[in-house]
Amino acid sequence: MNDRKDIKPVFLEADKCNGCVSCMKRCPTEAIRVRDGKAAVMYERCVGCGECVNVCPTGAKRESYDKLESIAGYKYKVALPSPSLYGQFNNLTDTSYVLNGLKALGFDDVFEVAYGAELVSAATKKYLENPNTVRPVISSACSAVTNLILMRYEHLIPHLSPMKQPEVVAAKLALIEAQKRTGYARAEIGIFVITQCAAKVSKLKRGNSAKYIDRVLSNRELYFLLLDKMNKLENPEPLSKAGSLGISWGSSTGEAMGLGTENYLSADGIENVIRVLNELEHDKLTGLDFLELYACPSGCVGGSMNIENPFLARTRLRRLRKRYAPRKVEIGTASEFMRSEAYEPLNVYRLDDDRLKAMKMTMKMKAIYEKLPQTDCGACGAPRCMALAEDIVKGHDVKCKYRKGEELYDDG
Amino acid sequence: MGESIKLFYNVDGHDFVSCGQASEDVKRTLKNIGFPPEVIRRVAIAMYEGEVNMVIHAAGGVAEVEITEDAVRVALKDSGKGIADIEQAMAEGFSTAGEDIRELGFGAGMGLPNMKKYSDEMKIESTVGVGTNVYLTFYI
Numbered sequence: 001m002n003d004r005k006d007i008k009p010v011f012l013e014a015d016k017c018n019g020c021v022s023c024m025k026r027c028p029t030e031a032i033r034v035r036d037g038k039a040a041v042m043y044e045r046c047v048g049c050g051e052c053v054n055v056c057p058t059g060a061k062r063e064s065y066d067k068l069e070s071i072a073g074y075k076y077k078v079a080l081p082s083p084s085l086y087g088q089f090n091n092l093t094d095t096s097y098v099l100n101g102l103k104a105l106g107f108d109d110v111f112e113v114a115y116g117a118e119l120v121s122a123a124t125k126k127y128l129e130n131p132n133t134v135r136p137v138i139s140s141a142c143s144a145v146t147n148l149i150l151m152r153y154e155h156l157i158p159h160l161s162p163m164k165q166p167e168v169v170a171a172k173l174a175l176i177e178a179q180k181r182t183g184y185a186r187a188e189i190g191i192f193v194i195t196q197c198a199a200k201v202s203k204l205k206r207g208n209s210a211k212y213i214d215r216v217l218s219n220r221e222l223y224f225l226l227l228d229k230m231n232k233l234e235n236p237e238p239l240s241k242a243g244s245l246g247i248s249w250g251s252s253t254g255e256a257m258g259l260g261t262e263n264y265l266s267a268d269g270i271e272n273v274i275r276v277l278n279e280l281e282h283d284k285l286t287g288l289d290f291l292e293l294y295a296c297p298s299g300c301v302g303g304s305m306n307i308e309n310p311f312l313a314r315t316r317l318r319r320l321r322k323r324y325a326p327r328k329v330e331i332g333t334a335s336e337f338m339r340s341e342a343y344e345p346l347n348v349y350r351l352d353d354d355r356l357k358a359m360k361m362t363m364k365m366k367a368i369y370e371k372l373p374q375t376d377c378g379a380c381g382a383p384r385c386m387a388l389a390e391d392i393v394k395g396h397d398v399k400c401k402y403r404k405g406e407e408l409y410d411d412g
Numbered sequence: 413m414g415e416s417i418k419l420f421y422n423v424d425g426h427d428f429v430s431c432g433q434a435s436e437d438v439k440r441t442l443k444n445i446g447f448p449p450e451v452i453r454r455v456a457i458a459m460y461e462g463e464v465n466m467v468i469h470a471a472g473g474v475a476e477v478e479i480t481e482d483a484v485r486v487a488l489k490d491s492g493k494g495i496a497d498i499e500q501a502m503a504e505g506f507s508t509a510g511e512d513i514r515e516l517g518f519g520a521g522m523g524l525p526n527m528k529k530y531s532d533e534m535k536i537e538s539t540v541g542v543g544t545n546v547y548l549t550f551y552i
Contacts, residue, residue: 013540154449155449155450155451155452155453157449280430280434281453281456281457282456282460282461283457284525323493345449346444347443349440349443349444350443350444350446351444351445352445352446353448355445355446355447355481356415356481357451358444358445358446358480359415359417359445359479360415361444362417362444362445363417365444366417366419366441390444
């Protein structure tokens, strides 16, 4: 749990932050505090949803992605574009334009994340055929949702799909292909995922994923550079391998539609996802096989590192996928595409590992809360009065703007 | 020894679409303390069912919760119309909720059965015309 502090999906350009509480109020896990007039993220609680980036009125909140210049230094570079990237371009009729554009930008080869997504779909289908599977299965595609479940809905972990993320599946295949083609050592080959998502940037470079993925770039930085290259393309080399189902993963319902069941529910936007998870928690979602949940509006096309508005991008993907047939995907077993690490609850709300001590702290926290105004104004720098009470019992030197100097902060 | 946290909630009887605030707060409190997720889920489901019941059948009530180091005790008390036949009310699928409530996905007759299923101990005291008290206990 503690090494989560090193994962920083977002960072602050402190001179731009004016200390307003917009991001703090919108954070779904109460991971932000305003301290000394600047927004500070408690990274162990950050799910990487990017809400804070989207709502920051001064542009002070930024995602931590790698820059294109980071591709220098590798002898053989492979770009792995996400399906969301295709939705950024107007009148795109063939994904080969984007893929050739990437090669023109300096990559030696391309490998579509959409292709990996199709394999994940096939494996998920098999997983759903197993009568022992805990239903509804929750998609593991959205890193922010997965993080949210590990933090706020630990008891729903058995529902989480054990499948790897499409990026990881694609990266492994891309690496094997590159090694075969070039005979280069692992360190000489650079595997670059291009994404829309702050949560994925940090997730994909950690744990087992890091074996296959070297850097994670952004749709946003590459967009204009790509557009320039794509406009100059005359006869693009046919590089597209993914079919309609893989492309569909870029927006909501895309993944679910490829599973061959009508018993799915698709929700997007972090607040809506929380509503659905609450229902599941109360055992109210019966008769469903699959939950496709995306933290961003309209799915990955709503990711904060995109250029185009999510709704237009979704429309474009819908038009684009009509030009493709579903690719025939044959896989051996589903387990080939499953994560090797089990999901671990993150227990970020636990006040102390010693339950009795945690109980005493909880009592104190509730007692402090009783004396606070309970208006959740945020002026103290915590998102709610209860969060302030929690910060106080954890030993932070913070006070309510309207209850200064009272015995409220005393011990006992 | 003997440490316990006592919590008290008024369950508003007018809005059952958004009801569940008491169970939500209890859930968060149990997370703060570090109860096992499996116990937290059982408490959350059973208590939520209890809240919904009080809203549908009794125009609200109160929830009293006592948390000790290894157990959670919940008392749900209302002054509603009471339950005439507790055994019948405990049968899965039995409900006296009206059509309007069923249309909203409530009143499926799973409230009391679920409370029994997810708790370790359950006791019901009810007098027709006076009200109902449901006591639930959960152990780690």
